[in-house]
Amino acid sequence: MATFSKLAQNDVHVAANVVHQVNRLLQHPPARRSLLLLLASALIVRTAVFRPCGHAPSNRSKEKSPCIVRERESHDSDAKYFPVDPRARTSNGHPKPKSVTSTFLHQLRALLRIVIPSLFTKEAFLLIAHSCFLVLRTVLSVAVARLDGKIVRDLVSANGRGFIRGLGLWFALAVPSVYTNSMIRHLQSKLALKFRTRMAEYIHDLYLSPYPDLRYYRVPLQGVDQYITADVEAWSESIAGIYGNLMKPSLDLLLFTSQLARELGFRGTVLLFVNYYITIKILRAVTPAFGQLAAVEARLEGEYRAGVNRVARESEEIAFYDGGAREREILTRVYLRLIRHINSIYKIRIAYEWTEDFVIKYLWSAAGYGLIAVPLLITRKHQGGGTRSEMDGVFADRTETYISNRRLLLSLADAGGRLMYAYKDLVEVAGLTGRLYTLLSTLHHLPKLPLALPGDGNTFELKNVDVRIPSGALPSSESCNGMNGEANEKEAMTVHGDSSTLVRALSIRLHRGMHLMITGSNGVGKTAVARVLAGLWAPCGPLASVTRPSAEMAGDDRRRPRPGVFVVPQRAYMVTGSLLEQVIYPQSLGMFYAEGGDIQELQEILEAAHLGYLVEREGGWGTVKEWRDVLSGGEKQRMSLARVFYHRPKFAILDECTSAVSSDVEGQMYEHAKSLDISLITISLRSSLAKYHTHLLTLMGGGTGNWTLTPIMSSFSPAGAAGELEHTLAEIKVLEKKLEEACKWESRLAELKRR
Numbered sequence: 001m002a003t004f005s006k007l008a009q010n011d012v013h014v015a016a017n018v019v020h021q022v023n024r025l026l027q028h029p030p031a032r033r034s035l036l037l038l039l040a041s042a043l044i045v046r047t048a049v050f051r052p053c054g055h056a057p058s059n060r061s062k063e064k065s066p067c068i069v070r071e072r073e074s075h076d077s078d079a080k081y082f083p084v085d086p087r088a089r090t091s092n093g094h095p096k097p098k099s100v101t102s103t104f105l106h107q108l109r110a111l112l113r114i115v116i117p118s119l120f121t122k123e124a125f126l127l128i129a130h131s132c133f134l135v136l137r138t139v140l141s142v143a144v145a146r147l148d149g150k151i152v153r154d155l156v157s158a159n160g161r162g163f164i165r166g167l168g169l170w171f172a173l174a175v176p177s178v179y180t181n182s183m184i185r186h187l188q189s190k191l192a193l194k195f196r197t198r199m200a201e202y203i204h205d206l207y208l209s210p211y212p213d214l215r216y217y218r219v220p221l222q223g224v225d226q227y228i229t230a231d232v233e234a235w236s237e238s239i240a241g242i243y244g245n246l247m248k249p250s251l252d253l254l255l256f257t258s259q260l261a262r263e264l265g266f267r268g269t270v271l272l273f274v275n276y277y278i279t280i281k282i283l284r285a286v287t288p289a290f291g292q293l294a295a296v297e298a299r300l301e302g303e304y305r306a307g308v309n310r311v312a313r314e315s316e317e318i319a320f321y322d323g324g325a326r327e328r329e330i331l332t333r334v335y336l337r338l339i340r341h342i343n344s345i346y347k348i349r350i351a352y353e354w355t356e357d358f359v360i361k362y363l364w365s366a367a368g369y370g371l372i373a374v375p376l377l378i379t380r381k382h383q384g385g386g387t388r389s390e391m392d393g394v395f396a397d398r399t400e401t402y403i404s405n406r407r408l409l410l411s412l413a414d415a416g417g418r419l420m421y422a423y424k425d426l427v428e429v430a431g432l433t434g435r436l437y438t439l440l441s442t443l444h445h446l447p448k449l450p451l452a453l454p455g456d457g458n459t460f461e462l463k464n465v466d467v468r469i470p471s472g473a474l475p476s477s478e479s480c481n482g483m484n485g486e487a488n489e490k491e492a493m494t495v496h497g498d499s500s501t502l503v504r505a506l507s508i509r510l511h512r513g514m515h516l517m518i519t520g521s522n523g524v525g526k527t528a529v530a531r532v533l534a535g536l537w538a539p540c541g542p543l544a545s546v547t548r549p550s551a552e553m554a555g556d557d558r559r560r561p562r563p564g565v566f567v568v569p570q571r572a573y574m575v576t577g578s579l580l581e582q583v584i585y586p587q588s589l590g591m592f593y594a595e596g597g598d599i600q601e602l603q604e605i606l607e608a609a610h611l612g613y614l615v616e617r618e619g620g621w622g623t624v625k626e627w628r629d630v631l632s633g634g635e636k637q638r639m640s641l642a643r644v645f646y647h648r649p650k651f652a653i654l655d656e657c658t659s660a661v662s663s664d665v666e667g668q669m670y671e672h673a674k675s676l677d678i679s680l681i682t683i684s685l686r687s688s689l690a691k692y693h694t695h696l697l698t699l700m701g702g703g704t705g706n707w708t709l710t711p712i713m714s715s716f717s718p719a720g721a722a723g724e725l726e727h728t729l730a731e732i733k734v735l736e737k738k739l740e741e742a743c744k745w746e747s748r749l750a751e752l753k754r755r
């Protein structure tokens with residue numbers, strides 16, 4: 001115990017001695033106070049920021065959810081910070097990278113609002129802590145420079161005690177110095193991660209918006225995955241780094257210059273600033289457009305990544321076609337374009353880095369020698385003469401001044417170098433900022449879909465709807481007009497023009513219990529009608545209106561809500577996850593169990609979809625596989641139907657989703673859906689399906705936009721209904737042929753008139 005207390009006393013003594021010596025070293029009370037203040041704040045920050053690994057929160061449920069679904073109002077109000085600036089894009093729609101301009105500052109401000117929403121956030125706190133450590137590091141650097149001079153002075157004047165004391169202080173200063181350096185690195189990484197999380201959450205909220213009128217549908221940006229993954233990461237890292245990279249050398253420059261100015265006098269200080277000016281002029285002249293180069297590199301990376309993703313996604317089809325060589329050729333071309341660009345950046349960098357090295361390392365050092373020589377050679381020349389000990393003292397003083405100033409000048413050169421690197425980084429950040437801004441402004445200005453009119457909740461109605469192909473561009477030119485008044489008129493989707501109208505003035509009204517089959521030849525616009533019904537495409541036309549059935553909340557007889565509309569697309573989609581999650585999609589596993597999930601019910605649903613064997617074959621409900629590859633085409637389609645049985649929507653839109661299923665199984669599934677009180681809207685060319693429907697919508701095509709809606713009489717025999725459908729399809733073909741001929745005659749007539 002006595003030993004411990006002695007050791008403790010020793011520690012206290014050593015610490016007191018260190019503080020005393022540092023105080024003496026700094027000499028100036030304000031500098032001393034600020035150093036102590038910074039050390040204290042460093043310790044507080046250390047405790048607040050470093051959470052020991054063993055101190056994980058005991059109650060996981062108390063953890064903040066990583067997903068913030070933003071309020072609708074904040075989505076809308078944020079849009080004003082992201083105006084679409086056409087000058088920020090190139091002709092092919094890609095963002096035009098910027099140098100450090102006002103556009104960059106505007107874009108940066110808009111993005112920083114997202115990652116640091118207020119001063120009372122953890123991000124702001126981390127930034128302040130980071131700044132404190134940066135200031136502390138500069139103060140410590142000055143102290144080290146002064147101490148360096150002092151140690152050499154003691155050595156030259158053979159002061160053994162002073163030399164030993166200086167060495168002790170050297171180690172004492174090393175402790176806060178290394179601590180400060182590691183904290184700066186740690187805080188920078190933490191800041192980058194925080195920025196990334198904020199930005200990723202914000203983008204996820206916009207990209208996969210839960211609001212029906214903001215629903216994600218084909219963002220008109222090529223390689224959107226590159227923007228969301230690599231660009232967000234690179235931007236966060238760069239922004240967190242650039243702050244330290246700019247602030248630290250700027251602080252160093254200020255502090256070292258002020259320290260040096262005291263030694264160099266007026267003439268030396270002016271020369272120092274002339275040196276800065278010349279350096280900036282030279283380096284600005286040789287700095288290439290790094291921002292533009294970085295943005296082009298990110299775009300080419302995105303194209304290469306998209307190519308690899310496409311091959312992975314469509315691997316089986318490519319293998320069937322034996323298209324490996326062709327795909328390799330395409331990928332190689334994209335890859336070589338990327339590599340050529342990176343190589344050209346390297347080449348451009350050589351000249352820049354050569355100049356930068358020469359100016360910062362050699363020119364600055366030479367200028368430094370010159371500046372140090374000014375007081376030594378000129379100002380103090382007249383100080384010669386005196387006794388030997390006086391001369392020794394003068395030499396010791398000069399050596400101390402020389403060593404301190406040389407260290408300060410070397411640090412100054414280093415700070416200058418880092419500032420130049422930071423400038424280069426800043427220009428690169430400008431490119432990334434431009435790309436992220438483009439993504440966010442595009443997401444904020446995606447054309448909103450007009451909301452459906454509230455009906456009685458059980459009716460599906462289209463009135464005077466023109467079905468047109470949307471351009472997918474941002475709202476700028478002509479738009480669909482007339483839907484739900486002026487507000488929607490402005491916001492509705494843009495269109496290519498009249499030739500894009502697939503169906504004109506479509507009016508259909510479906511009640512529960514009615515089943516509609518939509519037919520017509522390929523490319524006539526059947527799926528387009530489904531898109532308008534589902535709300536993915538805007539209905540066009542001056543008097544257009546849509547009434548959609550509403551969802552039914554869970555009640556006594558139902559554990560889960562019943563959607564108004566559920567669409568099964570042509571291409572079966574399998575989600576990442578277990579077999580169970582395939583059936584309940586888009587519901588989550590958590591929701592399934594929260595509603596008292598019933599596995600027996602799921603098994604019955606699979607039986608109804610003729611997939612009862614699947615659970616045993618695949619090793620249970622929890623099996624996770626790449627279902628897209630594991631299930632056959634027909635199985636995937638039956639799984640899609642199983643989802644319909646699980647959710648039991650009021651209306652199900654089935655877009656040719658049973659084409660790979662045998663007719664008898666298809667029929668049984670249709671009957672089962674009807675027995676669950678689901679009204680069917682089927683898109684199909686299979687005449688055998690007509691018998692399960694009450695109405696037939698036939699799209700004429702041929703550019704006319706015409707359509708017919710006829711009831712399928714229940715008194716008809718199935719064979720009769722099928723016969724009627726075949727007859728209709730044959731008639732459509734004849735009409736289409738006639739229309740084609742009419743077009744030819746029209747152009748011939750026009751030609752004759754011209755003559």
Ligand SMILES: Nc1ncnc2c1ncn2[C@@H]1O[C@H](COP(=O)(O)OP(=O)(O)OP(=O)(O)O)[C@@H](O)[C@H]1O
Pocket residue numbers: 469502520521522523524525526527528529
């Ligand atoms: N996003 C789009 N951009 C441009 N054109 C589109 C778009 N979507 C559909 N089209 C065009 O609209 C037309 C109708 O397409 P749709 O998918 O509705 O046809 P369909 O009747 O369902 O055909 P199929 O029977 O072959 O499935 C087609 O000519 C198609 O090329």
